[in-house]
Amino acid sequence: MKRTTVIIAGLDVHIYTTKTFATSTKPILALFALHGRLESSETGSIQNLIPPLVDAAEKHESEKGKDLMVIALDHRNHGTRLRDNTANLDFKENANHLHDMWTIQAGTAQDVSFLMDYLEAYLFPAGERSIVEWGVAGISLGGHAAWILAAAEPRVTLAIPIIGCPDYLKLMVPRAAASGIAMRPPHFPESLVKVIRAKGPPALPYTSKGHENPFLGKKILVLSGEADTLVPWTASQVFVEGLEVGPTGVKEYILFHGVGHAVPPPMVNAAVNFVLGVL
Template sequence: MAISRRTVVIAGLPVHVYSEGGLEAISGPVSVLFLLHGRMGSAHQIDSVAEEAMKVVSEKRQSKEASIGLIVVTFDQRNHGERLVDTFANGAWKENGNDRHAIDMYATYVGTAKDVSYLIDFLPSYIFPSGEAEVVQWSVGGISLGGHASWIVLRQEPRITLGIPIIGCPDYLKLISGRAKESEIPFEPPYIPKTFLSYIQQHDPAQASYTISEASNPFLGKKILVLSGADDPLVQWSCSQEFVENLQCTPDMVKEMANFVWDNVLVVA
């Protein structure tokens, strides 16, 4: 079945919705996967990723019936793509001398996480105004900056039950302190304001009680596939390793990458 891409403008925010055969062909229960692009990127640049994900699912449907439909949703992160207002703010310390790099980057993907929650609130009303289908499950995946944002979403948004952070880091203090050292930037104000540090310590995924089996653990019961490159020079695995190993992520998850959403969402009764 052909993959359809439709742009829906939600209160001024262009949102791109990928589906099998168009939204008109969807009925019954459906799962939504938010796919988030990387730094300096845009929703347009991950068109092929969204389309390929849909094609994999479409091909699987030829041999096995799924009880739940799938749509993939992309949008420009703040200050990216059609929402770009300040190119300088997207640069890093070494790239263009942006002194506010630490704040700008974190604020961007915290804002993206809030956008995801906002879209969960309103997207169904825009694409299924007469109740043609019902969204029964929400997932998030992202690459690089989108991977970072995915971790924020997984911590902050209880309606998201599955995540696939790709080259993303859940521990911002480890990530940005290492980058500051490499860039010969002191880890102190004005580069790292005290108010900013306090916010991270309260809200960052790595600061959550992620090892306990109690309701205060925001990751409890969520299915997470973590994909990171051991030799990645920008988002080093060491920044994520302690957190991820405590979540008991195993190498088998990588082997199941292509089937993750299918097996854990679409064919689950």
């Protein structure tokens, strides 16, 4: 596995590729790997996912198909971009948890869309390679951002939310209640709730068969822990089970029994196999 870092508009963007990537001319699947809350692109579960992805892609290489390029960056207010650690904590230590976690995941989704505009120009300025498909695999906070991107970014055709949740309010209301916080201002400002309801995936007509459903034709793999109490499956279940991707799309979801808020090897293997099916 080879890693290179390119700085784009002040963002450290880490690129992971196979050993033969540099001499290949095949089209590219570019997959963003987004880390969890309180972690970074260099630490935590994301670094248990990236090497197996690249190693499997290397073994899978053939003359046909696509090359895999995995891209990692720090979320806003994480890693090299950390400004206020309190803003990354939950309601017990941060009264603005609803505000902060939403703006971090929504902002990171915007960062990914921004990088999609310019990454090819930085990496292949002479047009020597072409990125033909974009994907995102995210863990926990990164899984929340992966859902936002799958819904809002037409270029993202592959999404793997891992122990993440598409329904932010359904996740956060019980979390606030457990800390004795009611769904009302100042912890739940009406202006913020309005934005979340307008921009979160559940606000979209995701069960529609018409062109307005942004998930149609996309490949979605959802990986959740049955014993996860931090991001419980019950917060995602209605959305995921009702999600329609149409006849050309793929939707799979796996509930790992006995698994909490963690990414054990079977989850990693499921993500790897799903990506290999796209190469």
